[in-house]
Amino acid sequence: MVVSPQWRSPALWLLAAAVAVGLLDDPLNLGLMDPMRGVMVFALLGLGLNIVTGFTGLLHLGMAAFMAIGAYAFAISSCDIYPFQLGFWSALAVTAAIGAIAGFLLGAPTLGLRGDYLAIVTLGFGEIVQDVLKNLDAITKGTQGINPLPPPSLPWWGENGFGWQEFGSGERPWYWLFLAITLVAVVACRNLERSRTGRGWLAVREDQLAASCMGIAPVPVKLVAFATGAALAAIAGGLWSSLYASTGEPGNYDFQVSVLALCIVIVGGIGSINGVLVGSVAMIGAANIALPKMASWLQQHGWVNSGNVLGSPNNWKYLVFGAVLVVMMRVRPEGLLPARLERKAIAPGGST
């Protein structure tokens, strides 16, 4: 990894923990592999949002739309009811490219807008994408979603000797593949942050006027951030739909998902890659592990029964996401693992 030799780096600890989960899950019967795949997909989504909102300081409320575009791009280029029928890897490459183009197309006319207006435009885009996917049912199969989708394949030793092996329903190969992709994305984001482009993002975030005086053109710089973030979100969407062998219905990519991505970035520390990783573990862990535990605990003590509105873990999600945003903004807007640079668009003392 291209990291400074800091052995205390949280990213390395997280990597070690993820490897440990991968090795020990079966022998210790932890049952963590399945939720961890979701954590890693949302970590990718969070990394994409972090480029837009964290590095570049643009509040983006429509990340779910790019996830949806990715899922459907992956599905249409790979599912056997369409003419393209690409394999997993080429479909994923197409997905990333289409995501980037979509981000570019949304950003080009809107990136001149001020912060809160841009946020609303991205939100509106998210709603329109959902509607289009739902209503163009001749192409997208409407609320049924597109399926089946091909699983990934890797060159490996199989029954017929060495060759391209498709993943089955076992969790293990998926887990390691997602971990590897997340690792590549993390390293790429780190390097991007320190590249000429990334320094441009930070400069525009800190002070757009000063940045443009130093010869950085704000709109192209923001546009690259938008397209890169969208590409990452699209990859997350493609992996997600491949994991379930279906895009699911368009309503799965709603505003709640965009806000979940925002929570992930804000909890961990806006603009901090390690923060995104911690945030996705915390948020997906809260939504998929802690809430069901709480609901069954409430039921065990007889305080609620299963027909009660309080007894279903899904019914608490809005409250958790909302409380996370409110409390973090009030108490610790820089997040749990703040990025090194102090001033943020969203933290106190930042530019508005």
Added chain:
Amino acid sequence: MAMESQPSMWVDVFMQQLTTGLSNGMIIALIAIGYTMVYGIIELINFAHGDLCTLGSFLALTLVGLLGMDAWTGLPGVGGVVLLLVSCALFCASLNWVIDRVFYRPLRQAPKLTLLVSAIGCSFILVNVALFWGGIPMEVFGGGVAAAAPKDFPALVSDENLLGATAKMSFTMSDLLVVCVTLPLMVALTMLIRFTRLGKAMRAVAQNPTAASLMGIDVDRVIGATFLIGGAIGGFASVIYALYNNTISFQMGYRTGMDAFTAAVLGGIGSMPGAVVGGLLIGVARALSDGYIEARWTNSVVFGILILTLVFRPSGLLGAKLRDKV
């Protein structure tokens, strides 16, 4: 079908869509006023406003259930509607004030995006409260099962056509109710902002909070009053929305909120007359899209209008006149 009747039928259908659109537009305008007042004074897109109105509708349905109001007719029936309007207005006004006090006031000095994120969080919390509220085991909420399902709101106001049963167009009691509540409220609000001390203070804070506080205006109190008034108007809107559409759900605040916010932006955010004009335009646009495009594309049409307005004319139709802020 006779040849000469076709044009007149077309006109009838169009006029009907227009009536429905204008009635819904007035409700949207009332909610839009809440957005535009808050934006005018602290430049915050108060994301939680639509969900505040949802809670107002839920309170109205609770009162209907508790008092058995669906059986009231004649004068008690009218009194019941007035009671709903007053109690929901009081409830939404105080809740909006509390929201400002708890969620927004501590962040006055923070960057705008911090405040916006806090508002989104607040909106999600209110949505969840509405979800739990819908799970209360009361007859009107379906006995507490299926909390997330849309709730039927009893038709307290008759759907009888005031133009006569045989008329081609329909203008019902509910339409009349919308007009009778909305117009006086708008007039009263305009008078309040134009002619009272509080209105003057609100305009001053909207123009320049620092200068206003130097002139001895208690800025936080004025902002609190703005939330109070915006919330009260939202409370009125929540009742007539429920009476007009006869169905409410815990998620409707997002949809109506976006309609109202679009209206506020279209009219020119910060401008009161703009919110009204925008609300009517969005109401009509929705009705025409329902009637002539397809209902399933209507939300996209509204969001399309929102995005195009923000991109090409961010100041909206009436937004250039900065004097009329608040």
